[in-house]
Each structure stands twice: as C-alpha cells, then as structure tokens.
Amino acid sequence: MSQRPAVWITGVGLTTSLGHRYDEFAENLLAGRSGIHRVERFNVDEHPSQIAGLAGDIHCPEGDDESQFASLLRLEQMAHWCGRTALRDAQLDTHGLRVGLILGMGAEWMQMWEPDRQRGGHRLRNAGLDDESVVTKAQRRLGLRGPTLTISAACASGNWALAEARRWLQLGWADVCLAGAIDNGVSPLSMAGFGNLRALSRKNDAPQAASRPFDKHRDGMVLGDGGALFILERETDARSRGVRGYAEVAGFAGTSDAHHLVIPCPEPAQGIAAMRQALHNANVGASEISYINAHATSTCVGDVGEARVLQAVLGNSVGDIPISSTKSMTGHLLSAAAAVEAAACLVALERQMLPPTINLYETDPDCAMLRHVPHHAVSHAVSVAVSNSFGFGGNNTSLVLRAVA
Amino acid sequence: MSAACQSSLSMTESNSSLGMSPDSSVTLECGIAAFGVANLTGELLASIRKSPEAHTAMPLAPSVARHCDEQTLAALFAVGEAMRKMKSTTADFEAWGIVASTRFIGRSFFAQSLEKFDREGPWNTSVQVVPHRSLHSTSSTISLAIGSHGPNVGVGGGSDGEGQALLAATSMLDEFNLPGVWLVLAGWTPELNVDASGAPTEECRCHALALALKPPRDVRGGLSFRIVPDHDAFEESVTSTGNSHSTSWLSLLTTLLHKELQNLNVIAPLCDGLRAELVWNSASSAAHSTTTSDQAASDLRAAS
Numbered sequence: 001m002s003q004r005p006a007v008w009i010t011g012v013g014l015t016t017s018l019g020h021r022y023d024e025f026a027e028n029l030l031a032g033r034s035g036i037h038r039v040e041r042f043n044v045d046e047h048p049s050q051i052a053g054l055a056g057d058i059h060c061p062e063g064d065d066e067s068q069f070a071s072l073l074r075l076e077q078m079a080h081w082c083g084r085t086a087l088r089d090a091q092l093d094t095h096g097l098r099v100g101l102i103l104g105m106g107a108e109w110m111q112m113w114e115p116d117r118q119r120g121g122h123r124l125r126n127a128g129l130d131d132e133s134v135v136t137k138a139q140r141r142l143g144l145r146g147p148t149l150t151i152s153a154a155c156a157s158g159n160w161a162l163a164e165a166r167r168w169l170q171l172g173w174a175d176v177c178l179a180g181a182i183d184n185g186v187s188p189l190s191m192a193g194f195g196n197l198r199a200l201s202r203k204n205d206a207p208q209a210a211s212r213p214f215d216k217h218r219d220g221m222v223l224g225d226g227g228a229l230f231i232l233e234r235e236t237d238a239r240s241r242g243v244r245g246y247a248e249v250a251g252f253a254g255t256s257d258a259h260h261l262v263i264p265c266p267e268p269a270q271g272i273a274a275m276r277q278a279l280h281n282a283n284v285g286a287s288e289i290s291y292i293n294a295h296a297t298s299t300c301v302g303d304v305g306e307a308r309v310l311q312a313v314l315g316n317s318v319g320d321i322p323i324s325s326t327k328s329m330t331g332h333l334l335s336a337a338a339a340v341e342a343a344a345c346l347v348a349l350e351r352q353m354l355p356p357t358i359n360l361y362e363t364d365p366d367c368a369m370l371r372h373v374p375h376h377a378v379s380h381a382v383s384v385a386v387s388n389s390f391g392f393g394g395n396n397t398s399l400v401l402r403a404v405a
Numbered sequence: 406m407s408a409a410c411q412s413s414l415s416m417t418e419s420n421s422s423l424g425m426s427p428d429s430s431v432t433l434e435c436g437i438a439a440f441g442v443a444n445l446t447g448e449l450l451a452s453i454r455k456s457p458e459a460h461t462a463m464p465l466a467p468s469v470a471r472h473c474d475e476q477t478l479a480a481l482f483a484v485g486e487a488m489r490k491m492k493s494t495t496a497d498f499e500a501w502g503i504v505a506s507t508r509f510i511g512r513s514f515f516a517q518s519l520e521k522f523d524r525e526g527p528w529n530t531s532v533q534v535v536p537h538r539s540l541h542s543t544s545s546t547i548s549l550a551i552g553s554h555g556p557n558v559g560v561g562g563g564s565d566g567e568g569q570a571l572l573a574a575t576s577m578l579d580e581f582n583l584p585g586v587w588l589v590l591a592g593w594t595p596e597l598n599v600d601a602s603g604a605p606t607e608e609c610r611c612h613a614l615a616l617a618l619k620p621p622r623d624v625r626g627g628l629s630f631r632i633v634p635d636h637d638a639f640e641e642s643v644t645s646t647g648n649s650h651s652t653s654w655l656s657l658l659t660t661l662l663h664k665e666l667q668n669l670n671v672i673a674p675l676c677d678g679l680r681a682e683l684v685w686n687s688a689s690s691a692a693h694s695t696t697t698s699d700q701a702a703s704d705l706r707a708a709s
Binding site: 018046047048059097105106107108109110112113117124125126127128130131132133134143146147148149150151152153154157160161162164165168171172173174175178189190191192193194195196197215229233237240242253254256257258259261262268383391392394395 | 423429430431459464469503509510511512515516518519522526527528530531532534535536537538539540541542545548549551552553554555556557558559560562563564566569572576580581595597598600601602632639643653670673675676677678679699709
C-alpha cells in the first residue's frame with residue numbers, strides 16, 4: 001500500500017465531571033479543578049468508597065426531541081450528546097457519506113441492565129428486549145450510515161477506537177469517522193465490586209484530594225463516568241473543507257501482558273513495547289515528545305509500573321519530558337479514560353499548556369525520576385503528545401497525537 | 406471553538422469531494438489456517454471449568470477457570486481444538502493478536518450479583534464481575550492462557566457483533582503485520598434468558614468458533630475471507646430504509662468449514678459500504694459457485 005494518508009481530529013464532543021463542552025473542559029482542566037465529589041445519585045453509605053467524578057445530567061442537544069432523549073438510558077444519552085456535539089463541532093454534514101462509528105465500551109450491557117432494572121425493566125432477564133446495541137441506536141438517532149464497531153480493551157478502549165478509525169479512513173472503508181469511548185461505570189454494583197477489589201480510594205472525607213497519581217500517600221483510584229467522541233477525517237478532506245484540525249492521530253500500538261486479568265505485570269516489557277511501537281508508528285523519537293498523559297490511576301502498583309515503562313522508553317530524557325495524570329481531576333473513567341485523556345492531549349496541543357497532576361504533594365520515590373507537573377498548569381511548547389493507557393486484562397496501548405499546521 | 410458560517414449548499418458540495426475514490430479503497434484478505442468449534446452443554450461446561458487443561462490443552466489458573474464466563478470457556482475450548490489441528494503449542498502464538506466477540510456476556514452472573522447486592526449490600530458483592538464479564542474478558546483470558554503478547558480486544562457484545570469481529574480481526578492482522586490473529590465468536594443457542602436469581606429459564610448450549618487467521622501468503626488452500634469496500638451497495642442503501650445485516654457469521658462459517666463445502670463461495674453484506682467474501686482456495690481449477698448469504702443459508706440447510 002502506498003504512503004498512508006494522515007488523519008486528523010476535527011471535532012470533539014464530550015461529557016465529563018469537568019464539563020460538557022470542549023472549552024469548558026479545557027478551562028477546568030488547566031485550572032487544576034477537581035471534578036470529584038461524594039456520590040449523591042444513589043446511597044453510598046455502605047460502600048467502602050463513596051466518591052466519584054460524575055458527569056452530572058447529560059443535556060439533550062439543542063434541536064433534538066427532549067422527551068425522547070429523556071427516555072434513553074444514561075449510556076445512550078452519553079453517546080448521543082457526544083456524537084451530536086462532535087458532528088456540530090466539525091461542521092460536518094453527513095449526508096451521503098460513509099460515516100464509521102466506533103464506540104469503546106467495556107460493559108455496555110451491564111451498564112444498560114442495571115439502570116433498566118432500577119427503572120423496573122426486564123431487559124436483564126429477557127434477551128428479546130436487548131434488540132439494539134448502543135452503537136446501532138446512536139447510528140440511527142444521529143442519522144449516520146456506514147460501518148460500526150463496539151470495541152473494548154478495558155481502560156485502553158478509547159485509544160483503540162481512535163486507532164481503528166484512523167485505519168478505516170486509510171483503507172477507504174469510511175469517508176469520515178466518529179470514534180471514542182463512553183462509560184457509565186459509577187453504579188451501585190460497580191462501585192461495590194471495585195471497592196471490594198480494594199482498588200478504590202477510601203478518602204471519603206476529602207474527595208477532591210483522593211485521586212493522587214504518583215503521590216506517596218495515594219490509596220487507590222476514584223471512579224468517574226462520561227466520555228468523549230471525536231470526528232476523524234483524512235487531512236486532505238479536512239483541508240478541502242477548510243476546517244481546523246485539533247491534531248493528527250500520528251501513531252498507535254497495542255500489546256498484552258498475558259500476566260493477570262487485573263494486576264499489571266511487574267516486568268513492564270509489554271508496556272515498554274507498546275510505547276516504543278507507537279512512537280515508531282508515528283515516526284517520532286522519544287526525545288521529540290513534548291508531553292505525556294500518563295495512565296496513572298493512583299493505585300500503588302500501577303503508577304510505579306508506568307514509571308518504569310517511561311524510564312525504559314525515555315532513557316536519558318525521562319527527566320526532561322513533562323508528564324501528568326489528568327485522572328487526578330477527572331477520576332478514572334474506565335473504558336472512557338483513554339478517550340477523555342486524548343481530549344486532554346488536544347487541550348495541551350491547542351493551548352500550549354500542560355495540564356497538571358493535582359494532589360501531588362509528596363512524590364513516590366519510585367516515581368521521582370519523572371518530570372511531573374504538580375498542582376498547576378504550565379505554559380509549554382507542545383507539538384507531540386503521547387497518551388498511555390494500560391488496562392485491565394493486560395491491555396497496553398500508546399497513542400501519539402501531533403500538532404497540525 | 407467558534408463555528409464559522411457555511412451555507413448548507415456549500416457543505417453539500419464539499420461532501421461530494423470527501424473520501425477516497427472507490428478505486429483507492431482497499432480490500433483486505435485473511436486465510437483461515439485452522440478452526441475449532443465448541444458446542445457445550447451445562448454439564449460439559451462444568452467439566453471444562455473443573456479441568457480446563459484436559460479439555461483445552463492450555464494452562465489456566467484454577468481461579469480463572471472457576472470464575473470466567475461460560476462463553477470464555479467455550480472460546481478456550483474452540484481455540485484449543487484449532488491448536489490441536491495445527492499441531493501447535495501455545496508457544497507458537499506468542500506474537501499473535503486476539504479478537505473475540507461474545508453475545509451479552511455475563512447475563513446470568515450479573516443477575517445473580519444484583520440479586521445478592523439487593524439482599525446483602527455492597528460488602529459481599531463479588532469482585533469477579535469486571536475481570537470476567539466485560540467485553541474484553543474473553544480475549545484477555547485467551548491471551549493469558551496462550552501467553553500471547555500481541556494486541557487483544559473484545560468487540561461487538563450484542564447480537565450484531567460477529568460481523569464487527571470479522572472487520573476488526575482483518576484490520577488487526579494487516580495493521581500490525583502480525584503472524585496471525587485468533588478470531589473467536591461465541592454465544593448461546595437459544596439466546597440465554599434468566600429468572601430473578603440468574604438461572605437460565607431453558608436448556609441452552611454455549612457455542613464458539615475459533616479461527617486461526619493468517620496472511621493469505623502463509624496459508625495454502627482452505628477458506629479465506631475478504632473485506633471488500635462496496636461503494637455501489639452503499640449508494641443504493643442510502644435511499645432505502647433500515648440497515649439490517651443479519652448474517653449469523655458463527656453459524657455460516659461453522660457450517661461452511663465443518664462440511665468443507667468447497668464448491669461454495671459466499672458473498673454477504675457485512676455492513677453499510679462493506680461486504681464479506683468467503684472464498685475457497687485450492688490447487689485445482691475446479692469451478693466454484695458463488696452465492697449470497699441468504700441462498701447460502703438455504704444451500705447449507707439442504708446439504709446438512
């Protein structure tokens with residue numbers, strides 16, 4: 001195959017605890033605000049962890065039928081809001097176009113069954129009622145035609161969705177793509193399961209200080225919900241339409257630990273391989289990276305493991321390349337984490353500012369070799385951003401985003 | 406980001422120039438080096454759970470075997486069968502990728518978990534839901550069992566996932582230049598319905614099909630499938646209502662491979678703008694008939 005066409009991101013739609021529009025998200029991110037609070041949507045008195053980064057009510061996009069939107073389950077609302085706003089942001093009329101729709105979702109059906117049951121529904125027990133997947137419903141409601149895909153690599157799902165969209169565009173399997181990830185993982189059962197796994201922070205008395213990646217006193221992650229969808233198109237198409245590109249999806253790679261379904265491998269060889277392969281895919285040297293958005297979830301094991309990956313890949317540059325974990329502000333959005341962190345990278349590229357890791361008061365000595373961005377955003381020239389996501393199931397991914405001219 | 410004003414006319418005009426020309430769109434092909442099939446009753450599933458290595462020839466920690474979903478067990482069984490046909494061990498697949506499509510994974514266990522949560526509250530909720538009942542759980546468990554370090558993803562998840570799996574596996578094999586990809590499709594027949602406690606309301610069998618996919622140059626003979634951009638079909642479909650591509654790929658591929666119907670090639674729509682072609686490759690120049698998926702289903706029923 002001849003030289004692969006470059007693929008740009010030209011539209012963003014998101015819903016997070018830091019905002020439901022890109023500008024709002026960017027402002028809160030760079031202001032170092034935490035979106036984490038005590039969960040009020042259901043009773044958490046008996047949960048070990050009682051805090052989360054919730055996106056709040058998902059608003060009906062302007063012009064859409066409000067009563068129909070209200071009848072959707074929350075996960076469906078997320079897909080619709082993010083899809084509609086991304087399409088509008090890209091100023092894209094999809095009439096006659098093959099629009100690839102790729103949603104990263106790790107627990108779609110459980111996240112439909114639980115709220116449906118709470119409403120008195122019977123989808124969980126009756127398979128015949130599960131007639132339409134979220135991706136099919138979103139395609140229909142957004143008026144799109146083209147190939148669709150639901151994909152999961154746990155926390156790395158969003159990176160996979162973007163990479164697959166890039167691939168489809170390069171193959172000519174779609175004219176444009178709407179791709180990203182959503183997750184409605186803050187539910188009574190989910191919080192109980194993760195809490196009993198001892199994966200969650202129990203700093204319930206100080207929610208906004210609870211998510212503290214790389215900090216010596218971290219005690220676990222904080223869940224969040226929401227997501228981000230992006231419009232991707234070939235560079236030539238974006239230029240001919242005269243729309244602005246947020247970034248080029250320049251490189252991607254994925255590997256598997258094959259070690260454990262939950263615990264990352266203490267030998268980080270596969271994480272290292274993923275990052276090196278992604279840089280090679282982007283034709284970028286380690287020293288050319290301007291900013292790294294870390295996976296770092298604020299767990300004791302995971303953050304140290306990632307630090308070792310970065311030390312191996314960056315070598316002598318490890319103390320020079322700034323790195324932050326925006327999960328310190330948003331919490332961990334599970335399947336949607338990588339997508340929201342890609343949005344954080346777009347903020348860095350667009351605004352030439354590095355989002356901070358908040359709550360980083362005493363760096364873990366095993367993570368001290370990294371160049372952290374503690375507490376406050378910093379002005380910095382950003383041309384290449386790398387987003388790492390290392391998910392459950394041993395899924396390791398690295399996504400490279402490059403500034404466009 | 407403020408929106409620039411554009412007239413709808415200019416947007417429509419600009420759409421006509423978007424996208425690659427049909428001539429530039431790429432067809433991808435995979436060869437099927439081997440396949441394995443699982444068709445498991447509840448009793449067999451329990452037996453595999455108890456002694457996974459005896460049934461799958463793959464090492465699996467007892468805790469994983471005890472807690473993984475039935476569709477994952479069926480998938481492992483099918484992969485093991487394919488490996489046996491290839492006379493291979495797990496070491497041969499260290500660099501392979503994995504794409505697994507399951508249908509409504511975890512319905513029964515999730516119902517049990519919710520019912521237990523209602524009775525006992527959060528403190529006694531199982532930790533096994535996320536690791537073993539997520540969309541990626543089956544592919545990750547296969548990766549763990551085989552010891553493969555290539556990429557692994559779960560796709561689909563509902564009744565429309567099998568075609569998505571063909572797309573994803575073909576794309577993965579090509580994109581990462583892998584020696585091979587395991588494509589695994591799993592589900593229940595009939596589709597699993599459960600009562601309030603999570604118990605199935607009728608007898609069901611858990612099925613899986615595992616395909617060892619390789620680049621066509623590495624496979625001699627046998628069945629291959631191609632993903633072919635179909636711009637004409639897309640143009641026609643834009644004006645029609647509905648977007649139903651209901652081919653049961655698990656059933657079609659299983660029957661085609663199992664019965665070695667080497668005179669039958671199949672063409673079927675995969676999704677809007679793409680079709681799948683299942684093609685038998687052989688050294689002989691024997692004529693092959695080509696049919697659509699509907700006619701193929703009818704022919705296959707007659708053949709069986």
